[in-house]
Amino acid sequence: xxxxIDRAAGASAQxxxxxxxxxxxxxxxxxxxxxxxxxxxxPLEVGYDPQRLAAVTRAQIEAGPYSLWRYAGLLxxxxxxxxxxxSGTGMTPLIRADRxxxxxxxxxxxxxxxxxxxxxxxxxxxxVSVAITAARELGFTRIACASTGNLANSVAxxxxxxxxxxxxxxxxxxxxxxxxxxxxxxxxLVAVEGSYDDVNRLCSxxxxxxxxxxxxxxxxxxxxxxxxxxxxxxxxxxEQLGWRLPEQIVAPMASGSLLxxxxxxxxxxxxxxxxxxxxxxxxxxxxxxxxxxxxAFAAGSDTVIPVKPTGIAKSLNIGNPADGPYALDAVRSTGxxxxxxxxxxxxxxxxxxxxxxxxxxxxxxxxxxxxxKKLAESGQLDTSRETVIYNTGDGLKTLDAVSGRVGPxxxxxxxxxxxxxxxxx
Amino acid sequence: xxxxIDRAAGASAQxxxxxxxxxxxxxxxxxxxxxxxxxxxxPLEVGYDPQRLAAVTRAQIEAGPYSLWRYAGLLxxxxxxxxxxxSGTGMTPLIRADRxxxxxxxxxxxxxxxxxxxxxxxxxxxxVSVAITAARELGFTRIACASTGNLANSVAxxxxxxxxxxxxxxxxxxxxxxxxxxxxxxxxLVAVEGSYDDVNRLCSxxxxxxxxxxxxxxxxxxxxxxxxxxxxxxxxxxEQLGWRLPEQIVAPMASGSLLxxxxxxxxxxxxxxxxxxxxxxxxxxxxxxxxxxxxAFAAGSDTVIPVKPTGIAKSLNIGNPADGPYALDAVRSTGxxxxxxxxxxxxxxxxxxxxxxxxxxxxxxxxxxxxxKKLAESGQLDTSRETVIYNTGDGLKTLDAVSGRVGPxxxxxxxxxxxxxxxxx
Numbered sequence: 027x028x029x030x031i032d033r034a035a036g037a038s039a040q041x042x043x044x045x046x047x048x049x050x051x052x053x054x055x056x057x058x059x060x061x062x063x064x065x066x067x068x069p070l071e072v073g074y075d076p077q078r079l080a081a082v083t084r085a086q087i088e089a090g091p092y093s094l095w096r097y098a099g100l101l102x103x104x105x106x107x108x109x110x111x112x113s114g115t116g117m118t119p120l121i122r123a124d125r126x127x128x129x130x131x132x133x134x135x136x137x138x139x140x141x142x143x144x145x146x147x148x149x150x151x152x153x154v155s156v157a158i159t160a161a162r163e164l165g166f167t168r169i170a171c172a173s174t175g176n177l178a179n180s181v182a183x184x185x186x187x188x189x190x191x192x193x194x195x196x197x198x199x200x201x202x203x204x205x206x207x208x209x210x211x212x213x214x215l216v217a218v219e220g221s222y223d224d225v226n227r228l229c230s231x232x233x234x235x236x237x238x239x240x241x242x243x244x245x246x247x248x249x250x251x252x253x254x255x256x257x258x259x260x261x262x263x264x265e266q267l268g269w270r271l272p273e274q275i276v277a278p279m280a281s282g283s284l285l286x287x288x289x290x291x292x293x294x295x296x297x298x299x300x301x302x303x304x305x306x307x308x309x310x311x312x313x314x315x316x317x318x319x320x321x322a323f324a325a326g327s328d329t330v331i332p333v334k335p336t337g338i339a340k341s342l343n344i345g346n347p348a349d350g351p352y353a354l355d356a357v358r359s360t361g362x363x364x365x366x367x368x369x370x371x372x373x374x375x376x377x378x379x380x381x382x383x384x385x386x387x388x389x390x391x392x393x394x395x396x397x398x399k400k401l402a403e404s405g406q407l408d409t410s411r412e413t414v415i416y417n418t419g420d421g422l423k424t425l426d427a428v429s430g431r432v433g434p435x436x437x438x439x440x441x442x443x444x445x446x447x448x449x450x451x
Numbered sequence: 452x453x454x455x456i457d458r459a460a461g462a463s464a465q466x467x468x469x470x471x472x473x474x475x476x477x478x479x480x481x482x483x484x485x486x487x488x489x490x491x492x493x494p495l496e497v498g499y500d501p502q503r504l505a506a507v508t509r510a511q512i513e514a515g516p517y518s519l520w521r522y523a524g525l526l527x528x529x530x531x532x533x534x535x536x537x538s539g540t541g542m543t544p545l546i547r548a549d550r551x552x553x554x555x556x557x558x559x560x561x562x563x564x565x566x567x568x569x570x571x572x573x574x575x576x577x578x579v580s581v582a583i584t585a586a587r588e589l590g591f592t593r594i595a596c597a598s599t600g601n602l603a604n605s606v607a608x609x610x611x612x613x614x615x616x617x618x619x620x621x622x623x624x625x626x627x628x629x630x631x632x633x634x635x636x637x638x639x640l641v642a643v644e645g646s647y648d649d650v651n652r653l654c655s656x657x658x659x660x661x662x663x664x665x666x667x668x669x670x671x672x673x674x675x676x677x678x679x680x681x682x683x684x685x686x687x688x689x690e691q692l693g694w695r696l697p698e699q700i701v702a703p704m705a706s707g708s709l710l711x712x713x714x715x716x717x718x719x720x721x722x723x724x725x726x727x728x729x730x731x732x733x734x735x736x737x738x739x740x741x742x743x744x745x746x747a748f749a750a751g752s753d754t755v756i757p758v759k760p761t762g763i764a765k766s767l768n769i770g771n772p773a774d775g776p777y778a779l780d781a782v783r784s785t786g787x788x789x790x791x792x793x794x795x796x797x798x799x800x801x802x803x804x805x806x807x808x809x810x811x812x813x814x815x816x817x818x819x820x821x822x823x824k825k826l827a828e829s830g831q832l833d834t835s836r837e838t839v840i841y842n843t844g845d846g847l848k849t850l851d852a853v854s855g856r857v858g859p860x861x862x863x864x865x866x867x868x869x870x871x872x873x874x875x876x
Contacts, residue, residue, distance in 0.1 A: 143570060211806060216875065218863060219864050231867055235876065425627070434630065434641065436642070448641070
């Protein structure tokens with residue numbers, strides 16, 4: 027049950043993944059459903075055979091399907107096209123945002139990578155496509171997640187599509203659109219009285235129980251595979267720019283994983299020779315209501331101190347971000363910066379992106395746009411360098427953020443007289 | 452400001468359009484901003500030079516951009532890629548819906564053409580892409596429409612993207628999501644106290660005024676170009692099936708234009724030799740609250756009697772459908788049928804599509820899915836024939852339709868004890 031246009035598979039049927047590697051101590055493990063190091067409890071990520079990665083060519087990728095699966099040769103699952111869960115995710119528009127660039131005083135191009143174009147309208151369809159494919163390959167029979175909303179939508183939708191059982195955990199105070207959009211797919215939906223971090227803790231506990239032995243929590247026990255899906259946000263931008271890297275990117279941070287994986291993708295593109303080596307700067311965006319990573323950045327610290335999240339950017343409200351230290355490293359090592367913006371700036375950001383680009387973003391996209399503006403104004407981001415910002419979700423999911431601010435210009439009776447009365451004729 | 456992946460333009464820079472033709476009396480006119488016949492007041496549509504159409508090849512199309520503009524050689528605008536308004540619209544997923552087919556007892560494949568994947572999440576991005584491109588080519592400086600919601604979203608978004616002035620007219624009782632999604636793009640939005648048909652009448656009057664001389668109403672004075680955009684829903688299905696036609700299609704009907712144009716697209720594909728001749732049946736779906744076309748079909752009448760619309764499928768609530776007689780002809784001439792479904796059936800249809808396909812449709816998609824079920828059960832639609840249904844919009848735009856019906860399975864404290872208390876562990 028896949029999108030149909032799927033040309034001859036571009037990638038080899040052999041996985042380039044060689045094992046799981048501890049990001050902390052470097053210990054290695056065979057590929058399996060493991061996410062933490064037995065030695066140091068550090069997080070694991072997928073390691074690759076450099077030769078297999080280097081064998082992937084632009085031509086192979088371009089001959090692949092018009093979805094994230096064109097990059098299967100650089101991913102840890104789905105090498106046999108028959109095993110892929112392909113919802114048509116990926117290859118979302120990269121929009122040249124000249125009007126936004128003008129408004130912010132850029133002399134170089136600004137681009138918006140618009141992931142609201144994915145099937146459930148967020149970038150989470152990428153990580154879920156990869157995670158659910160890996161989970162089936164690993165023999166799991168049920169799919170689960172802890173979510174701030176977008177992931178819930180995506181897990182439930184993908185499970186419905188392939189007829190897999192699902193159980194999704196969300197904080198009980200989530201935006202109603204995200205609750206309804208998850209529940210409509212008719213999996214099990216558990217609203218947890220607590221924060222996302224409470225939900226995440228519960229899911230970690232559950233993943234250790236016998237009853238959940240056959241359950242893949244996409245962002246817990248199969249997280250190494252899941253997280254790799256975000257690399258496609260880097261691969262696609264490079265391909266869409268004609269196989270080259272942008273000079274600056276701005277990405278929102280919740281767990282910090284997306285930003286870290288785009289950075290990883292760019293490095294992999296360089297080491298495999300798919301793009302020429304180039305300097306690029308990575309910038310991270312958080313909301314003032316939940317800015318543990320940006321706060322550590324401002325303090326010059328390597329330690330991310332957990333916070334209790336508040337504010338309207340609920341999809342970014344992870345107070346104890348798993349990839350915070352790695353995000354700090356990506357930003358610092360590339361010469362980028364981080365910033366946070368408050369709820370009014372987030373609303374302004376949503377409107378700025380909509381008015382100049384015709385892209386209606388959810389609050390997370392408002393955060394990213396507002397941080398772009400803030401960093402450009404402060405000079406920390408160079409307006410003479412080509413910049414890509416990531417819009418990760420859809421405005422229809424967080425309507426309340428702007429519904430009190432925008433509305434009809436006029437309400438009139440259906441007559442020319444009515445138009446004249448409103449000064450419109 | 453376009454999506455970037457745009458390979459060498461596949462279509463000739465020469466337009467295949469030869470003029471405007473009265474659908475009633477056959478009178479012809481030069482290409483321009485005219486929508487009604489001077490002789491008989493019948494509606495005009497775009498006529499083509501058959502030789503230019505026949506010159507378009509599959510290879511040309513496949514070498515074009517991955518958007519509706521790959522079919523420029525079969526459209527009346529955008530032949531010079533530099534003139535196109537390309538929002539990344541089109542080439543939406545065609546999803547093989549095996550679980551839906553099973554549920555409804557089909558022995559042949561069922562497919563869902565999911566146009567909620569377009570940038571503003573409805574098929575209207577297609578007609579607007581073509582209309583706004585034509586409007587610029589014709590020298591208009593402002594874009595406008597009468598809308599039941601989705602068109603409003605799309606016109607305002609496209610105008611924002613290219614920096615064109617816009618003025619959008621909607622009934623004042625529209626779903627709040629569609630109002631907010633239109634207003635956020637910051638064009639002029641006029642809420643009219645009346646039905647869609649009242650709004651449409653007002654726009655017709657306005658298009659005759661001096662003040663609106665430079666304004667293209669996409670579905671009034673440039674309607675012939677606009678309507679052609681819907682043909683791409685037929686072209687894409689044929690290409691995605693491997694350049695062949697499906698045996699049955701089910702399409703929702705508001706004005707009746709979409710269904711009529713998909714039929715036209717299939718005929719053009721046959722006459723140009725892009726697909727082999729094949730019999731296919733066209734089925735039309737309406738809601739019980741607004742079923743003037745389906746009612747005429749049931750009565751065996753050619754006359755569509757206007758109604759005052761009611762019911763939750765607001766995007767289909769056109770009581771005086773301009774293309775009703777043509778939709779009747781398309782359905783009757785192909786041996787298809789029409790049906791209408793009530794609000795509860797529409798809600799069931801939304802849930803059925805979500806549960807089996809992972810596609811969350813707006814009420815119009817619920818209408819189409821419910822009519823598929825109804826026609827299959829009554830035997831009017833053949834469950835042994837391959838069938839494509841069109842989902843034209845997104846569930847996030849009409850959340851109220853199902854938000855009272857679906858919700859969390861359980862609300863629990865963040866503990867294993869909470870899970871046990873809810874019977875989930």
